[in-house]
Amino acid sequence: MSILRYAIYRFMTMLLTLLVVSALVFVIINLPPGDYLSNQIAELRASGQSAGVAKAEFLRKEYALDRPLYQQYLIWIGFIPGPQGFSGLLQGDFGWSFEFDRPVAEIVGESLWLTVLVNVAAVLFVYMIALPLGVLAAARSRTWVDYTSAFVGYLGLATPNFLLALIMFYYGHKYFDLPIGGLMDPRFEGEPMTFEKMNSILIHLIVPTFVIGTSGAAAMMQRLRANLLDELGKPYVETAIAKGMAPSRMLTKYPLRMAFNPFVADIGNLLPSMVSGSVLVSVVLGLQTIGPTLLTALKTQDQFLSAFVLMFVALLTLMGTMISDVLLVLLDPRIRYEGRET
Amino acid sequence: MTPLLSVENLSIGFGDAEPVVQNVNFEVAPGETLALVGESGSGKTVTCRAVLRILPRIARIATGRITLNGGEAPLTLTELSERKMRDIRGDRVSMIFQEPMRSLSPLHKIGNQVSEVLWLHRGMSEKEAKREVLQTFDRVGFPDPERAYGSYPFELSGGMRQRAMIAMAMVSKPDLLIADEPTTALDVTTQAQVLGLIKELQQETGMALILVTHDLGVVANMAEKVVVMHKGRVMESGSAADVLRAPAHPYTQQLFDAAPAIPDRAAVGLPMPGDDLILEMKNVSKTYTMRAGSAWKPEVKIHACRGVDLKLARGKTLAIVGESGSGKTTAARIALGAELPDSGGEVLFRPSGDEQQIAVHQMSRAARTAFQREAQMVFQDPYSSLSPRMRVLDAMTEPLEIHKIGSTSEQRDKAAEMLQRVGLNSDMLKRFPHAFSGGQRQRLSIARAMMLDPSLLVCDEPTSALDVSVQEQILTLLEEIQERLNLSYLFISHDLAVVARIADEVAVMRQGLVIEQAPPETLFYNPQHPYTKALIAAQPEPDIDRPIDLKLVAQGAGSPDNWSEAFRFSDTVIPSLIELEPGHKVRRHV
Numbered sequence: 001m002s003i004l005r006y007a008i009y010r011f012m013t014m015l016l017t018l019l020v021v022s023a024l025v026f027v028i029i030n031l032p033p034g035d036y037l038s039n040q041i042a043e044l045r046a047s048g049q050s051a052g053v054a055k056a057e058f059l060r061k062e063y064a065l066d067r068p069l070y071q072q073y074l075i076w077i078g079f080i081p082g083p084q085g086f087s088g089l090l091q092g093d094f095g096w097s098f099e100f101d102r103p104v105a106e107i108v109g110e111s112l113w114l115t116v117l118v119n120v121a122a123v124l125f126v127y128m129i130a131l132p133l134g135v136l137a138a139a140r141s142r143t144w145v146d147y148t149s150a151f152v153g154y155l156g157l158a159t160p161n162f163l164l165a166l167i168m169f170y171y172g173h174k175y176f177d178l179p180i181g182g183l184m185d186p187r188f189e190g191e192p193m194t195f196e197k198m199n200s201i202l203i204h205l206i207v208p209t210f211v212i213g214t215s216g217a218a219a220m221m222q223r224l225r226a227n228l229l230d231e232l233g234k235p236y237v238e239t240a241i242a243k244g245m246a247p248s249r250m251l252t253k254y255p256l257r258m259a260f261n262p263f264v265a266d267i268g269n270l271l272p273s274m275v276s277g278s279v280l281v282s283v284v285l286g287l288q289t290i291g292p293t294l295l296t297a298l299k300t301q302d303q304f305l306s307a308f309v310l311m312f313v314a315l316l317t318l319m320g321t322m323i324s325d326v327l328l329v330l331l332d333p334r335i336r337y338e339g340r341e342t
Numbered sequence: 343m344t345p346l347l348s349v350e351n352l353s354i355g356f357g358d359a360e361p362v363v364q365n366v367n368f369e370v371a372p373g374e375t376l377a378l379v380g381e382s383g384s385g386k387t388v389t390c391r392a393v394l395r396i397l398p399r400i401a402r403i404a405t406g407r408i409t410l411n412g413g414e415a416p417l418t419l420t421e422l423s424e425r426k427m428r429d430i431r432g433d434r435v436s437m438i439f440q441e442p443m444r445s446l447s448p449l450h451k452i453g454n455q456v457s458e459v460l461w462l463h464r465g466m467s468e469k470e471a472k473r474e475v476l477q478t479f480d481r482v483g484f485p486d487p488e489r490a491y492g493s494y495p496f497e498l499s500g501g502m503r504q505r506a507m508i509a510m511a512m513v514s515k516p517d518l519l520i521a522d523e524p525t526t527a528l529d530v531t532t533q534a535q536v537l538g539l540i541k542e543l544q545q546e547t548g549m550a551l552i553l554v555t556h557d558l559g560v561v562a563n564m565a566e567k568v569v570v571m572h573k574g575r576v577m578e579s580g581s582a583a584d585v586l587r588a589p590a591h592p593y594t595q596q597l598f599d600a601a602p603a604i605p606d607r608a609a610v611g612l613p614m615p616g617d618d619l620i621l622e623m624k625n626v627s628k629t630y631t632m633r634a635g636s637a638w639k640p641e642v643k644i645h646a647c648r649g650v651d652l653k654l655a656r657g658k659t660l661a662i663v664g665e666s667g668s669g670k671t672t673a674a675r676i677a678l679g680a681e682l683p684d685s686g687g688e689v690l691f692r693p694s695g696d697e698q699q700i701a702v703h704q705m706s707r708a709a710r711t712a713f714q715r716e717a718q719m720v721f722q723d724p725y726s727s728l729s730p731r732m733r734v735l736d737a738m739t740e741p742l743e744i745h746k747i748g749s750t751s752e753q754r755d756k757a758a759e760m761l762q763r764v765g766l767n768s769d770m771l772k773r774f775p776h777a778f779s780g781g782q783r784q785r786l787s788i789a790r791a792m793m794l795d796p797s798l799l800v801c802d803e804p805t806s807a808l809d810v811s812v813q814e815q816i817l818t819l820l821e822e823i824q825e826r827l828n829l830s831y832l833f834i835s836h837d838l839a840v841v842a843r844i845a846d847e848v849a850v851m852r853q854g855l856v857i858e859q860a861p862p863e864t865l866f867y868n869p870q871h872p873y874t875k876a877l878i879a880a881q882p883e884p885d886i887d888r889p890i891d892l893k894l895v896a897q898g899a900g901s902p903d904n905w906s907e908a909f910r911f912s913d914t915v916i917p918s919l920i921e922l923e924p925g926h927k928v929r930r931h932v
Contacts, residue, residue, distance in 0.1 A: 235445040241396050242439075243510070244432035244462050254447045333494045334448055 611861020613925025
């Protein structure tokens with residue numbers, strides 16, 4: 001029961017954090033002088049196109065950009081009514097993208113879920129690779145197994161992701177007939193989900209997952225190995241051996257359980273670093289994720305679009321942290337019972 | 343009669359280096375207790391681990407045979423396959439380790455960890471194993487076995503964890519139990535109770551016991567046979583009675599001489615002089631508030647110190663004795679100004695005889711800096727209190743640099759001088775701490791504390807991590823320095839025997855209260871409080887004719903409710919300290 005209570009508590013703090021993050025995001029985006037529309041108006045005036053100016057002025061009013069910053073923020077969140085009444089994030093209105101001249105929701109639409117998909121796939125990949133390899137490297141430390149995995153791991157760490165992406169593309173296409181670029185066959189774009197579409201997405205996922213996941217997996221493998229080696233020297237391991245346990249069972253029951261904590265705690269850190277780290281890869285690979293959109297939005301000061309994307313990344317991060325916190329409580333009785341009266 | 347276990351001509355080496363254990367021979371008969379005695383580095387631990395073949399990976403058994411009898415056929419453990427060896431471990435031969443805090447997995451319930459032995463070796467179901475384990479828990483003295491079964495190690499005290507370890511080792515009813523310093527990490531009274539338990543269990547089940555220890559007192563209380571080891575070789579072996587009554591080998595004799603003992607001759611010590619007090623603690627209390635698990639429950643208050651009044655005269659040694667959790671370290675931290683006492687308490691310090699007393703907790707910044715130069719600390723663990731990345735020279739001159747004293751060359755000369763004063767060589771300045779033994783490191787710590795020419799030294803268990811012979815040397819060194827420089831010591835210890843030697847006055851603490859206070863001679867000859875009596879009784883003496891009186895220990899060391907009416911205290915009703923004779927105070931109702 002206490003777990004549920006903790007999860008609820010954690011969820012509430014997450015919402016609070018999200019609120020603080022939203023304020024920060026909004027302030028930071030508005031730090032550079034000017035906004036998209038005032039830039040545009042200045043440009044139009046310089047070239048003498050007064051018709052465009054009127055439209056831009058209209059948009060400025062329409063989206064309350066002429067109001068003080070704190071009011072803009074409150075309108076954006078949906079706490080106070082804007083020119084069209086209550087219509088902010090809370091009401092499900094994500095705002096207007098000036099750069100693309102379309103609603104934000106329409107632009108991000110599918111790419112949101114594709115971003116989640118790519119990154120979750122990459123995280124799973126990281127764990128699936130790092131867990132067995134890390135354990136193996138620790139259990140056979142200072143043997144060729146250890147050295148080989150360390151070598152491959154460091155290679156993975158040291159290779160720039162976009163370079164790896166290009167190499168993978170070339171060879172993947174040449175030898176395995178993997179598709180080049182994108183997250184699905186172009187004919188499925190904008191189509192409703194079908195079995196073929198899913199299949200196409202899965203095949204397209206292989207290269208990006210590998211590219212985005214490699215360095216994370218290499219780093220995590222080394223961490224797991226080091227943690228596990230530390231644990232292997234502890235007295236309780238000796239106790240387990242003296243009990244007559246077989247080495248493999250002993251390893252998985254005791255030290256691995258202990259070494260697992262940082263592993264789990266990493267979930268929260270992994271997500272944001274992957275999202276931001278995968279921007280470049282997404283550009284190179286032509287993935288329809290949110291990364292390239294964010295890049296354009298930030299460059300052009302398209303404030304509602306970039307704010308929304310940043311909020312989305314923050315949400316992912318906070319969810320990851322929350323998941324890992326709750327998992328840790330489930331896994332480690334020392335955390336679970338902290339503060340329990342004796 | 344065939345011995346249960348025989349070790350013949352055993353030599354063990356690490357890599358290609360010279361063997362750390364050479365030609366060791368001994369035999370253990372069924373039901374017998376053999377003590378492997380030696381100091382750190384003597385090879386006793388490696389020897390006992392070789393029996394179960396749980397040595398570090400680079401260790402190799404070079405020569406020798408270990409044979410286990412008593413089964414259908416004798417087994418040569420040194421030649422058994424790893425698979426067969428696993429059936430021996432935990433079933434026919436089980437082991438208890440030194441540190442109960444770290445020898446159990448913190449993430450698994452005690453019941454799970456103990457039952458595992460039965461799952462592995464008896465193929466029992468979870469339910470069958472649980473029944474058996476609960477019986478064993480009951481036998482080893484868990485008041486509520488069912489609750490212990492579902493507990494995690496961190497929910498139990500050190501003594502209880504060691505009981506859980508014993509239960510784990512005993513649940514399979516082994517023929518041989520190997521106990522590697524099973525009580526070294528425990529308080530004396532807990533040690534006495536755990537040793538008593540092991541002995542009882544042994545009598546019940548008839549198992550043999552190999553007890554690895556550095557403490558001759560423990561040997562005298564437990565063993566029938568003794569093997570004394572030094573630098574990997576057996577120095578002397580024989581029946582415990584023979585070896586302890588008339589040690590034949592000089593090394594054994596040396597161990598005897600080094601073992602501190604509680605004197606029991608009739609003597610009355612002089613009370614601490616009261617005219618020139620360097621440190622005075624008046625009515626010092628410290629209450630910690632534990633944050634409750636949820637906002638709706640009240641906070642838990644922990645009284646670490648309750649109304650402590652202590653006086654330390656210049657050039658004397660005041661010892662605070664107590665078990666873990668008694669509040670002795672908190673008292674010392676408050677004395678050093680590292681922690682603030684509850685309001686109403688006061689600590690006064692007088693730098694020299696003709697100066698005014700200053701209140702430690704109300705000092706100005708400048709006065710505080712001056713005080714920090716006057717009062718220095720020597721810590722318990724010389725392995726972790728010296729930075730492994732700093733050369734001795736840097737570690738020693740750091741205090742001078744912080745206080746901006748002297749030029750670099752002056753600082754260096756001072757460091758060299760201090761090293762010589764503690765019996766080290768000044769050409770060791772360039773080395774890193776890892777190049778030193780435990781005793782040498784503790785000398786370094788003392789030298790470092792001396793760098794600022796303090797007048798007060800707070801020693802927090804400075805010898806409890808050391809071997810007896812090294813402990814003896816460190817105590818001698820502390821005595822010498824005190825005599826030469828007229829230093830005052832506040833000495834924190836759990837070991838009455840150590841305190842007996844060095845202190846001018848002893849204050850015994852229990853649950854944050856000073857319960858008895860007297861010069862050591864008086865305290866040991868005429869202890870009044872049941873808890874003091876228990877502490878004295880629990881001290882294992884290297885005398886085979888004076889076993890530990892477990893009843894006295896259990897009564898005095900238990901909860902205050904077991905004490906006779908006159909001494910009882912609760913959270914609300916606390917009797918005051920009454921002066922029985924000059925300098926001898928005891929906390930009791932009138």
